Amino acid sequence: MLTVVLIILLTLSYCHAKNHACGLHNDQQYGLFADCKGRQLQHIPYDLPCNITALDISENILTSLSNGIFQKFPNLTYLNLNSNSLSQIESGVFRGLFNLTVLLLARNKLDDSFPDDIFHDLKNLHTLNLEKNGMTSYPDRVFPPLINLHSLYLDSIPEPVLGSGFSKLANLKVLQIDSRFAYGGDCSIEKLKNTTFQSLNETRLEVLIMNHCNVKYCETGVLKHLMFLKHLELCNNGIGIQKSLHLLYPFVGRNMSRIWFDGSFTFPTQHKGDIDDHVITSESTKYLTQICVSELSLRQNGIYLIETGSVNKDPFRGCIEVLDVSKNIIVGDVGFFVILAAFSRLKYFDISYQRQVYDVPSRELLASPAAVALPQNLVYFDATGVLMGAANTVFDITFYNTDNLKTFLCGYNHVEIKRVHGLEHVDHVDVLGNDFGAISYDFFQSFSNVRKLSMKNCNLQNAKDTLTNPDIFRDLKEIEHLDLSSNALRIFPVIPNPGKLIELNLSHNVFDTIPLEYGSYTSLALLDMSFNIIGELSKDTRSSLEVAAERNSKMKIKVQGNIFSCGCENLDFILWLMVTTVIYESDRNFPCIQDNGTTTGTVDVARNYQSIHRYCTGKLSLSLTVTFMTVFVTSIVMTYVVSKNPTRYRNIVMKMMGFGVQYLTPKEFEYTFYVGYCEADIPFVYQKLRPALELCNSSARLFLKDREVLPGVVIADGIICGFTNSWKSVLVISDDFLEDRSQWSQFTIDAALYSMTDLIPNRIIVLLVGAVQMEDLPESLLNVVEEECILRVDDYQDGDETLWKELRKTAGI
Template sequence: MLVCVFEWVGLAHEDVKSRGLSQVLVSSESEVQNDVFCNDLNLQSTPANLPPGIQKLDLSHNKLQNLTHETLAFHTTIHHLNLHSNKIQFIQPGLFKDMTNLKVLILSRNNLDVFALNKTKIGSLKAVESLDLSNNGLYTGMTDYFLGDSPAMTNLSLNGNSITKITKNAFCGSLALRKISLHNNVILEIEDGAFDLLDYLTELDLSKNSITCITDFNLSHLKWLNLSKNSLETFQTIDSEHLYELLYLDLSENKMPYFPVLPKRNKLEYLDVSRNHLRSVNNTGTVEELANFRGTILAHTPFRLITRYQDFSSLIYLDLSYNQIKSIPQTFICSMVMLEVLNVSRNCIESFFVNHEDILQNLKILDLSYNSLQNLSFGEKTLQSLKELFLQGNTLTTINPQTFQRLPGLRSLQLQQNNLKICIPQQIPVELPKKDHFYQDSPSCVFFYSIPALQFLYLSENNLRVLPANAFHNTPLKLLDLSLNPGLEIDPNSLSGLEHSLIHLLLKENNISQLNTDLSALSRLKYVDLSTNQLTTLPIWNKESSIESLNLQNNNLVTLEYNTVLVLERSLKTIYMGSNPLSCCSNIRFLHMVQRSAVVVPDIDTVTCVYVQDSEPVNIEKVTQDMCHTLDSRVITIIVTVVIALVLIVVLGLLSKLCHPRRRKHNSSFSA
């Protein structure tokens, strides 16, 4: 019985299965998609009763071992054949010769190494344009039995095999190839001329192999080359004036001590040299020799005309992260007129300067994080297109106070894990003045107001001691992270100017015992993190709240003010309250909010309260108002009893005093 599914136009594969149909029969061929799905059916042979006219046949994830004429040769209309994840170890030679419409053949994850051991060729694949032979245990020389006669092939995948060498004649029968993927093999050697005959080759993936050097790269037609995750120590292009079409080059995760020697004339847009052993961005000679060379150039050449050994005029993305680079000279980046992303994070850079407005004019993202920065300088009118700046993890202490005010397009600034102080404005003008005498111009602090586009500011772990008033005036922040600054003193007006912009406020782990800032003035504030502080009370909300998420974990909160909870619950969607010494019966409104409103408490399992003094904490979900009413009744009874006892004691005392004088008078009348 045939259990394959036939798909037709207008009816999805899942819909066919859900209706329990094993076949879909229609009278008109124009209505039929002719796609047959026999995947995941535990088949051990190709179904013998497949209908004629099939265009796509999916036999993946079965247990097929042999492909023969008897089962497939009659289906000459097939253009897409998927045999992925079977156990195929025999293909009858010439099986695909008459399949003149077959464009896509997927044979990945089979046992084709067994077939190749017999030194039998698969035969002609004249119509096949895309062939997938990945994960078949194939090693050097075995591909010859599959690629000998495939003149139309443009896409070839040999991923996940055991190929150690690319021979000169490996692709002689597939000269139309445009894309070759050899990812995750064991390639140690590429013979000279192995790819030279492939005039149409534009994409080549050699990632995750064991290649140690490329010393004569000459594939000028190639547009995309991935050599990541090899053991490359050298990448060098032949000395040529020929224009290379290469757009994408990935050399990441190798062992290169020097910068690659790229084509003199190129169109390169993407270059990744991250996770290598680069100590500098020089490609030849010592640092001192290159420094002397640059000095000669600088002495005799106008700055805007300085070019280096290589042309980077088309480069848009450059990643040099996770190396050992100590400096990025301006002579290296001056030709990068189109560069938008520069990542030099996780290096040993001590200084970074951009002092000329012609340099990095189009740069949008600059990542200098986790270096050893001591000096950072951006000249006036430089980096005018910069939107994201990453400086975290540098322990910066001293920079020009107006460094960030000079970046009009800056949208996101990451400054966590530094030692910067915030300057105190002496006067706040409507526009940024040209002179600095309005301000406390101290080189040990930096200004964060009047940065016109800044929306995201991260200042955690900066050892901040004071957050001054008006610190962010005229800066339209949406997110402000001041976490992990223990002992931070927050001025009541420190967030002035953020009333209509701030959405996220993070103040966790600051040892704050009392927050005097009026958060209700921040009309757009939605997410507040006050966790791991020493708060005993919440700030009073004087206006309607817009807060949707509030984190109060790990504080010293005993009672939440009734009016504050009343205001918050109108907008609140999520609240974190775990690890607080809450009183059960002093937070009736909070109990009501948690138990009966739509507010979600993700850490509800850790939210406990104390029912009576010195008792064990109980989960807040188990507390009821009746319990507290009963407790109140007991307390009232005890109080009434005590009061009555006190009244009786007072009355008895008064009666005792009244009776004592009468006894004295009675005794005196009978004296002798």
């Protein structure tokens, strides 16, 4: 009987636990955590365990909290009430929560209606968030019990005044009046006065964050009461960079960890003061340079000039570790960059994305070798998008003091980089957007230890000959992440140590298959082949991928952006695409083109596989039937025709088989070669071609119209006579030949074509001289001349006998 009762009690207990409105789990930081977030709750759940230490009931529809509602949870250390509709809280709502350290009340409707003793028992509270509550003033009267409060996040109001109650927050370290990132919206502060933070003079506030404010009025002494401040963020406000820098006078001779004045410029520039706000001078930094600050950010301020002497001063110069002046329009003073090496502790330097084009003094100056001395402790250097005006400039540049440099970014400078020295210890190199069309074999020697390399959009398609060399990447033995996207590549260079490669991006190129030997890439986790021209993958390729995936279960391939072929011959590929684990995309509905030219999706093809397969099978049977009938009917017709003219067709067959055909030889002609050329190519013919063919051991007799046609003979008759008496003809064709306005060049081509006969195979041989390409030749000539009989002179070294040996071999002598 007792056993039955125990079973019933356990069953009821299990069912009761399954009906909890909230989830329970053990959190590494907060212990037994009750997760009631976003469950449309109107009240605190009654059935939560009493021993929970954390409760998240945010994003529900609570409107009020009554006295003692949390008293049954005395062990709570974390309580999240964010994003409800709370408009009323009774004075004893947090009674008994002596252990509470984090209380989040942001994004409610509490305005400033807080009972005086609401925080009476929260003497251990560490963090309090009251942002986005529609406050019109701060309820400082409720703060005195919070003697251990460390971090306070407040709603912003147009004219903030921190009342006397704030002076009781003796341990307050962090004050944030900025809710943009966590909760959306901007800071609404419009005025900052000298008395705004007066009540904080008895606290030890170290961090003040007021970002994204629309400050229209700011008094100079607003920060003078914050004598222990170390971390200051006043970003994206209307104060102006000059005024912001002048707010720092209370901190002269002090140490600070961070000063951020991002986006503090005034816009538009209507007055002289607004224009001055874009120049950093010694007057601007007279307080800043007297502060030992570790991190300074002046990004996105429209700065176009930083005077050399404005920052080259101690203690600033000897203390700064992080300097960010990115997203400005800096065009000078170049001396600012020269003195960077003097910043002995600088580890992070970002000068990327200067939006204005540089005034480049001369191409020759930038094309000459350059040297840049970096700070000796620099770890991160970002110069992306800096030299926008130096397009097509060749750089041979050497960096010094790079033993500690790990990240080097200089993409989108639109320059042709020839060689970089001094980056042997760098882990991450990003040179995307520059021109590497003339890349050399030894370029990567300076990146011998790079692990992450991005060469996106670098015109590598113009370096086809270099990329085909198996040694082009021989120095990249440590490479793990490689980005070669957007380069119109058709071939993939050899990686010296493919087993180390983890990520390879070949997207936005023109690959028609996957150009890897998959078995060697044992660590490859992601191969991006998206937006290429892959129509399908062969059966052997798919099999190799599956075998490689069995050995390396992490390997995935992106193929989105390719337009596949889903015709009858590729149905197996479409089915494989749907089920394989190698493909990265979860949505496998890729566009594909059917045999009739219409576009559909791979999901539809897979879904209708049976009907499409039946259609394809029937189509094949019909094709075979039609082919058989065509052959049958043709055979009957041919039999009938041959039976009417047996002698004629017997002779044709004999001629096709070579019987009874007597080919003409050079001995039967007065000249071996007729040489056709234009006047501009006479030096090539007489100085190179004639000595190589006539003045040698096995000489050939040449017909040269300027030499053989006698005075008084009509030129046309002489040319025709030359072709008739020559065994074969050599046409020397250049751009001048094709553009010859005298029409003799065209006459020469026509005469050569008329001289064609079956008794002399390959009677016309073409020599291409200069920049002329095969496709530039007249269509009439291309239709009769075999491609093997067209030789490019530039493919052979000057003075090399190989060209003339190849010409003789082609002619058959």
